[in-house]
Amino acid sequence: MERSIKQYEMDRVEAARVAARLILASGTTSPRVGGVGECSIHIFDDECDIEDICQEMEEMAEIKKSWSFFKRDAAMLRDADVVLVATSLRCVEDPADINCNLCGKLVCEYLKEEEKLTDDPDVAFRGPLCIFRAANIAYALDGMMSQARNLGIDYGVFWSAGAAAMRMRLLPKNTGFSLAMGISITEKSPFRDIPKRYAEINQRSMNDRMIQRLWPQFRSIYS
Amino acid sequence: MAIKEMSQLIGNGLDRAVELMAVAAHNSFRFKDRNNIKIITVEGEDLEQIAEYCFSLGDMAPLAARDGRHLAQLMKEPCSLMIIGDTRKSEFNYNCGACGYKTCAELNKAEEVESLTANGPSCMFKNLNLGIAANAAASMAHRLGLHCRVFSTLAFSALALEVITGVDIVISISVSVAKKNPYFDRHEFWTKEHWDEIFAKEFPTYNRGFIGAVED
Numbered sequence: 001m002e003r004s005i006k007q008y009e010m011d012r013v014e015a016a017r018v019a020a021r022l023i024l025a026s027g028t029t030s031p032r033v034g035g036v037g038e039c040s041i042h043i044f045d046d047e048c049d050i051e052d053i054c055q056e057m058e059e060m061a062e063i064k065k066s067w068s069f070f071k072r073d074a075a076m077l078r079d080a081d082v083v084l085v086a087t088s089l090r091c092v093e094d095p096a097d098i099n100c101n102l103c104g105k106l107v108c109e110y111l112k113e114e115e116k117l118t119d120d121p122d123v124a125f126r127g128p129l130c131i132f133r134a135a136n137i138a139y140a141l142d143g144m145m146s147q148a149r150n151l152g153i154d155y156g157v158f159w160s161a162g163a164a165a166m167r168m169r170l171l172p173k174n175t176g177f178s179l180a181m182g183i184s185i186t187e188k189s190p191f192r193d194i195p196k197r198y199a200e201i202n203q204r205s206m207n208d209r210m211i212q213r214l215w216p217q218f219r220s221i222y223s
Numbered sequence: 224m225a226i227k228e229m230s231q232l233i234g235n236g237l238d239r240a241v242e243l244m245a246v247a248a249h250n251s252f253r254f255k256d257r258n259n260i261k262i263i264t265v266e267g268e269d270l271e272q273i274a275e276y277c278f279s280l281g282d283m284a285p286l287a288a289r290d291g292r293h294l295a296q297l298m299k300e301p302c303s304l305m306i307i308g309d310t311r312k313s314e315f316n317y318n319c320g321a322c323g324y325k326t327c328a329e330l331n332k333a334e335e336v337e338s339l340t341a342n343g344p345s346c347m348f349k350n351l352n353l354g355i356a357a358n359a360a361a362s363m364a365h366r367l368g369l370h371c372r373v374f375s376t377l378a379f380s381a382l383a384l385e386v387i388t389g390v391d392i393v394i395s396i397s398v399s400v401a402k403k404n405p406y407f408d409r410h411e412f413w414t415k416e417h418w419d420e421i422f423a424k425e426f427p428t429y430n431r432g433f434i435g436a437v438e439d
Contacts, residue, residue: 030358031373066318066326098286100375102350102392103323104336104343117320128323131350132375138354145252146362157252159348163319177321177347 016081016153016185017045023147023183027086030143038090038136040172041144042165045082053180054078056164063121070160071199077161078204079190080182085165086141088134092116092176095130102131124163125177134177144181154184156191233400234301240367241303241398244360248307251359254348255315260356261390265304265381270294273304276380290376293409294397302399305360306381308390309353311335311345321347339383342391350392357394369398372406 024041032038044050054074061070077083090096095108105111105128116126141157148155161180165171171178184190195201245262265273277291294304313327322344324330336343357373364371378395381387399405413421423430 031361033375064318066316098284098340098375099338100340100379101336101338101343102341102345104333104345106336106338106343114323117323117325122318123320123325124317125319125321125347127321127347128344129321129347131322131345131347134321134347135350135354138351139358141351142251142355142358142362146359157254159254159317159319179351 012185013081016183019148019151019153019185020045020082020084020183022151023084023144023153023181026147027084027140027144030139032136032139033096033132036090038088038133039140040087040089041140042085042087042171043082044085044165044170050077050080050083052168053083053161053164053170056168057160060124060160060164060167067124067160070164072194073158073160075199075202075204076156076190076194077158077180077182079186080156080184081186083161083180083182084144085162085171085178085180086137086144087162087166087171087175088129088137088177089172089174090176091129091131091134092126092174094133096132098132100132102135103128124159125166129176137177137179141179141181148181148183154186154189154191156182156184156189158182237301237303237369237398237400240364240369241305243367244305244363244396244398247363248305248356248360251356253352253355257314257352259309260353261308261387262356263306263387265306265386266302267298269386270298270302270304272384273377273380273386274298276384277376284376287376287380289412290374291380292412293405294377297397297399297401297405300399300401300405302397302401304377304381305396305398306378306387306393307353307356307360307395308378308382308387308393309349310389311342311349311391313346313349315346315348317348319347340379341382341393345392353392353394357396360396364396364398370401370404370406371396371398373397 020043027041054077057070057074061067095111097108099107103111105114114128117123158180162178166175166178241264248262274291274294277287280287312331316327318326322330333344361371361373374395374397378393382393
């Protein structure tokens, strides 16, 4: 009996790993502006790697108030089976040269001359970036989401995790912008129905406090 | 009348399909659940001015000229152009730095730079929301079996011509029910001589056999 449940647990995680690769395939084949390769997608399917990213996110959450939701994101992402990070590799050094003015610099030559933001802790992405190039990441992301939906897999999108992975230098060195998607194969999606104070009150902390902490006391007193 | 002609079926089907694309774009994933994109469709005669404008950009933007010429041809069969737009300022308060300003407040205060293509500087996440909406619409078109291609050039023209107003950043999805897919392998646009000439100009070293040769 117990062994079959364990087998199910292992198969469930394996399914997430296989699905992550199919999601990567869909994200990779989604359109790119002008057909120019720009994005790469990286799979983190080791729970220790995911934990490292979550801890970095929690550290970033302390940096400024507007990033305080990074903690909640980390709590959600800890329940993900696999994390995929999509990157934009050309948006820093290689603007699209179409003078679209999305960045507000009128022409690409001016964008190239513009000084980037300094590498401060409170800067997630060192802009100004070529927004026209980075828009490719939206197509990659929608390709990934579309595949996850087709496969019937729960997903959540987190720019916080993308920024954390970038800060940890887990991504290619040309990366200027990145976004992460967590996928989960569980009966209840960890990315939906998120109550308030989720960073402190979640499945993990409830289990720790209600079961691991109180139950042994109850057991020793009332035995 | 119980019999419907093919042209009528296809015309009605296209109208319906474009509505479904709008629904897909409208309901697509958004960062921070922001949903104030603007969607319009342009069909028939109104497309003509966009095609002409694009084509008139000529040497300044060969890509736009190509797309204008393409649109003029596309209009001969039933087609539709969906244009999706959004404003450029950030309401996310993510303060991520991707736009080049440390905070969203600084971006929103920055002087607006107008141009024919888009008004900048714009928020990265606004652009992502827009791109995701466009991809969702294109994905729906694909599922419905329409021919489809996403164009920035046509959207930029629509913005410049004020076909779509009240937005700063735009993207367009062109769909067609032509007999053959009009969006890929558009060889009819150029003669072999013209193609050879352009290729030789763009990739001059391709036909060289020896790297030390002096070019004339």
